[in-house]
Amino acid sequence: MASLTLDKVRKAFGPVEVLKEINLAIDDGEFLVLVGPSGCGKSTLLNLIAGLETATDGEIRIGDRVINDVHPKDRNIAMVFQSYALYPNMTVRKNITFGLEIRGVSNQERDKAVADVAKLLQIEPLLDRKPSQLSGGQRQRVAMGRALVRDPDIFLFDEPLSNLDAKLRVDMRTEIKKLHQRLGSTIVYVTHDQIEAMTLASRIAVMKDGILQQFDTPQNIYERPNNMFVAGFIGSPSMNFIDATLSEENGKLAITIPRNGNPIVLPLFEAPESYRGYIGKDVVFGIRPEALTHKRTGSDEPGSQYVNFDSKVEVIEPTGADTMTVIEIAGKEIVARVRPDRQPKPGESMTFSADMSQISLFDPDTELRI
Template identity: 60%
Template sequence: MANLVIDNVKKRYGTTEVLKGINIAIEAGEFLILVGPSGCGKSTLMNSIAGLEDVSEGRILIADNDVTYTSPKDRDIAMVFQSYALYPNMTVAQNISFGLEMRKVAKEEREVEVQRVAELLQINHLLNRKPAQLSGGQRQRVAMGRALARRPQLYLFDEPLSNLDAKLRVEMRTEIKKLHQKLGTTIVYVTHDQIEAMTLADRIAVMKDGEVQQLGTPQEIYDNPANLFVAGFMGSPAMNFIPAKVVSQDGAPMLELATNSTVSLPFPKPDALANHIGQTVLLGLRPEMITEPQPHKVGQNFVTTTDIKVEVTEPMGADTMIITRVNDAEINCRSNPAYPAAPGSVIEMMFDTSKAVVFDQATGQRLDK
């Protein structure tokens, strides 16, 4: 395994700049996920690391060696693709060992490596089958096995689970995480699925329009998003954004909401609001911070109870999403399924602003950094 440095990498197609100066340093053994909407540049960046795309400016270093202009075959990397890219006329064992054969590895060594990888991925019983005889999940395991057999310095995964159904995607996600924990390999993984990013990564790079909006651990990005885009992209359901007027109450800035009545919420960083009295900001609050009244939270500094009118409920088994409107914004609240919340009824809900964030309405930037 090796470290990876992406140093001010830019990519242009004519006058269009697709990557706008990407800077990311990845430690050896780290699992980094590039996440963002379609067209944000994450696949272009992945292809640049692999050597499949030439960069316009900047450097790429693997194991402290500058590989910016090195051909893909000399970068000592292995890729796992969305499309599996298996040879249909070869058996599973032959697919796994093909790369080793191309590198002139002795037959005995190839056979040992195939067995090692097959045991690791639990596909021993599939070694004599051909790809057409495999399910989607089995094909993805074979594609991973082919990459693992090479023992490269760096693994690149390009949306490897996007062709699988929802249940299989969850299972394969777990398998990839187990594999990383067992082998400690360096992985760069591209996805547009923020749940994959949250569950798999050591660190996440959230991308938009060819730029890294934020780089951090999943929890850092979830709790402290750098801007409105990151806050809205990461999390399912997404963070609520509520236009709230900043008012002064007993000399302290508060956030005024119109629920079924008018209520003022305290904010954990009042200094960030001091210069915005009388202005409207966007209050960012995760759905799990708006719940049915919870006795253990009563009396806490940033907890306020108020009435809301239920518009829609969405039972999800372990909890129920309650949709309501606050300050003309539709918001999601997460409640216990046993809590009575019929559509059209007015119920009591608890707002916990201890982890709330605020954004500038015009720029989308955080005001409370």
């Protein structure tokens, strides 16, 4: 295994620049997930690492070795594709060992390698079947087995679960996580699914329009997003954004949200120094649905960072474990996460609690976190 470094990497197709000075450094054994909407450049970046595309500028290193001009077959990288890319006329065993055979690996070594991988992936009963006789999840395991037998420095996964149904996707996600924990492999994984990114990654690189928006741990990206795009893209349901003003009274800061002559005032119990430059100015108030819920027990007690306010319920969406409750504030639909036993009825007024320790404020012009 090895570390991976991308230093000011750019990629242009003619006049169109699809990657703009990407800087990433992941350590040996890390699980990096590249995430973003379609067309953000994440698959292009994966192809540059694999050698399927050539960087316009910048440097790509595996360990201490610059690989910009190294042929794909000499980079010691294994890739798992979205389409599985299995040979339909070969058995599972042959699919897994074909690359080893081409490189002249002995029969004895090939047999040991396939036995080890088949045991690891629990596909031993499938070795004599052909791909047409396998389910989608089994085919994906075989594709992973073919990558594993190479013992590469880095594994590249290009949206490997997008062709699977929802339940199988969850199961395979768990299997990939277990595999990484067993092997300690260096993995770069591309997905547009932010739940996959959050559950699998050691660190996440969030991309948009060829620009790296944030590179951090899943928890930091979730709790301290750099900008409104990251805040809205990561999390399901996504973060609520409400137009507000930052006010000050008796030395205490508060978020003031206009509402038909009866504004909602949400005091800030703790505020970073950066907020003070926005006193009296418009801000975008961000709060995740789980930080906005039914009135919490003890929310009126001293020391609590929950602030209560009343609002009419527009729509409820039961999900089993929670009820997503839609309310309207300042002309925007806001989602709160409510316990099923506290579930309101549409049209009713209800007291909600906002956890002010879990908020984000953004500059409305730059959309950057304040």
